[in-house]
Amino acid sequence: MTTKTPEVSPEARFAPRATPETQPYWDATAAGRLDLPRCRPCDQVFFYPRSSCPQCGSIDLEWVTCSGKGLLHTYVVSHRPAPGFPVPTVIAVVELEEGPRMMTNLVDADPETLELDMPVEVRFEQRTGAAVPVFAPVPENAGKEVAR
């Protein structure tokens, strides 16, 4: 994948291509997991994947699989069409349960009903070049014990 000649379609502009240090991230998304590096000395999970801890500089890292749960930190609703994207597109920053924040899209949501800090959960959408992590609102009753 990493040596593929870049495509020239309009959608290719939005197609991520892994580098050696980010390959495990994209391998995980292809398998339906959100994996991020964790610094063993700091016990911090960080985004985006890189070869040393941005907090302490350690290279003693391991990959962990995130829960995929987070909160909607901020967003805009883009009314400008990007090739291959719905209009409007919700461009958002999600704060993961593990701490770091990441850029993403909010999907399966009415833009009018979004609220900051609402719970969201990860999904993976096959886009040009990669499986991309996006987030959707958690249904009202999700995570709650259902009384029987």
Next chain:
Amino acid sequence: MSREVVIMGAAETDIGKLPTTSTLELHVEGARRALADANLSKDQVDGIASVSVPGPIQVSHALGITPTYVDGTGVGGSSFLFHVRHATAAIKAGYADVVLITHGESGRSRVGAPPYPRANDSVMAQFEMPYGIVGPPTSFTVPARRFLHETDNTLEQLAEVAVAQRRWASRNPRAMFRDEVTVDDVLGAKMIADPFTLLMCCLVTDGGGALVVASREFAEAHGSDKPLVHILGTGEAATTPLISQMEDMTRCKQFTLSSQAAFKESGTSPADIDHLMIYDAFAHVPLYGLEDMGFVGRGESGAFVADGHTSPGGRLPMNTNGGGMSYTHTGMYGMFAIQESVRQLRGEAAAQVDDVSTSLVLGNGGMFMSAATLILANQP
């Protein structure tokens, strides 16, 4: 003894739509005008600074200058403030006597300009672009909703930034948009990236400009009779290339760091500043700037602008050329912010403010990526 450093020449090219002028030619034309403004010949220049495209060597070669001091710092639209800071240090160190800083960008017409490619394996292309970000209007805007939420500034106050700056633009014949607008006009304009309408976003224009920075001693011995603009203090900082990785989406750390350095070096505080230029790619950026530099308290920026304090007649005139939202914005606006400070300090601005003796310029680069601050004055 430390050498005092001044801006002895400053000029812009024509601005707006310039479909027959190349990027390089905009640099060259800006440079010729700034040298004429300083009453210098090209052969008196020994330093050159410019962003990476077309680059300081191409610009100096086109002009017929052989520099012995070269700065190619390219950190977005704040780069020219970085160049002023670096030139000041170089002149104080004796590495150069006269540094020419050039900007030219065919932002609208794209003549002799590179495309905007981003390698698909760059960090930004992997972790932000896949979400349908169509340039700055859909990424620079993303933190704003969080900012409004946490600071209690309102959407109407965000619109007031565009309203206030249009008041200045209406007084400036060179401004691209000059009709005054209301909050309702701003909120009712075409939606770009909700909550940002078209009138809260910057222009896309062609244009250029240049500065001649030199020691005061050199300027007094060789320059024109134009008033000298004294560089009292400077600062610079950078944080993240990815806007989603801001440490706090409601504060711009480099605005604080760079301004604190400039205030310290100049021995001034916000209360000493008569005139303010804050890089306004989008309407929220001046609000961050006012708060993060300490001109107002946390959450007070929106009301400050809405109450007219930055408008004509207000106590802190801000973005008096009309700013990037109404005057011009080639893509890297920083040069134009410096130019307006120079004009105000010389007393030659289109919308001249009375009694401007100190002016602060805050430059932003990228999407809250880098920043630099200049504190300029009409006296040493």
